[in-house]
Amino acid sequence: MTKRTCIITHDLEPSQLEKIKEIIPDWELISGKDSANWQNEMKKAEVIAGWKKELKEMVLEGDSKLRWFQSWSAGVDSLPLAEMESQDIQITSANGVHANPISETIFALMLGLTRKIHTYVKNQQGKVWHHSGLKLEIHNKTIGLIGAGAIGKETARIAQAFGMKVIGVRHSGKSEEYFDEMYTSGQLNDVLPQCDYVVVTLPLTQETRQLFRSEQFALMKDSSFFINIGRGEIVKERDLIDALQNGVIAGAGLDVFEKEPLSEDSPLWELDNVIVTPHTAGSTEHYTRRVIEDIFIPNLKEYITNGIPGINLVDYQKGY
The missing domain is CATH 3.40.50.720 (NAD(P)-binding Rossmann-like Domain)
Structure with a gap:
């Protein structure tokens, strides 16, 4: 046998x-x-x-x-x-498996953008002593978690420690611990204007492909930050670049991209309001x-x- x-x-x-x-x-x-x-x-x-x-x-x-x-x-x-x-x-x-390392990356990106750590790293490389207009805090802001799986849940739990209001979006709309409010996927556009941080933790499916386009970025606050650790194809990248270049949103922390590795000629490498990581959020x-x-x-x-x-x-x- x-x-x-x-x-x-x-x-x-x-x-x-x-x-x-x-x-x-x-x-x-x-x-x-x-x-x-x-x-x-x-x-x-x-x-x-x-x-x-x-x-x-x-x-x-x-x-x-x-x-x-x-x-x-x-x-x-x-x-x-x-x-x-x-x-x-x-x-x-x-x-x-990724709940701990990716939630840590999410907060690293959010805090880096909020407290201008990425700007200060560049200043350090040029030996530039400059305030760079630092003023924002993460405490008591509103975070929108688009996806309420293991990563979203752990991120929500940590966000509560910062006194943040936590809004979730999931297919079912079912409530979840550590989320102050939960909405269905069909209510995404109602959630976006409320958020200071929009964090995408979704898988890539036919329903989520290019879920974020110019329409969604236009609904966000011009002071808000966009974080994507889900899949690059969830975002229409050209629309995101336009939103970042034209001040539609304040900045982005990106670990995933439409095509990987990210092309050397992508504007995302050079934008001062963007932090790029090479699809390593889950590495542990x-x-x-x-x-x-x-x-x-x-x-x-x-x-x-x-x-x-x-x-x-x-x-x-x-x-x-």
Whole structure:
């Protein structure tokens, strides 16, 4: 009888591998970043954790045994979802892994823009001693969190410590702890004029693609800051650039872009009211541990028991 196979395309600690082996002692377990470890075994893998570009050809074309795929990222928009759905492959995301590092990045960007840290770093490089018009505070301002998942919830919790009013926007409009008010996605335009900070934490779906265009930026205060750590394609980038150049909004902190890496000729690099980070908001020393111990291992136990991993199971219709 052929052994069932689980492949993890990342390097794990020996202790993590042992925990997995305890759950599937009779399986063949293959792990490691080096594709030489697993490239010849992909066709027989029932469970795979961690997507690599070459997997599409290896796994989705021909006779594949893949039944469950664990994504290493929260977003799954880069996966070949149509092909995976047609083969009845279950997908679970890494949603929740990023709550701590990304919420920290959100506040780093908000505070950096508010207290002009980015301006002072540039001044330091030129040995310029200048006040630069610093005046704003983050305390007691209003933050609009567009998306109320794990990242939005943790950001809301921290915002409360600054005495901020926290407004949320989510598809259902269902209330949530640490949010003072919650609105539905259809009420987005009603929320934007109220906010001093607009923070996008949404996944990319057909509904969220280019959700923010010139109309939305025009509704924001000219003193407000826009933060995007979701996906670049949620924003029509040319409209955002126009809003930043023409004073429609005060500034932006951006970790994601329509095309990555960000083109060297993009005006966003040069704008004084913009902070650019290279899609690193979720980077953390604890990433692999959280994916494996908080999501994959509990999911593996459920998969072995009833064939369905329960944490972060992706709904193909919603796209997340």
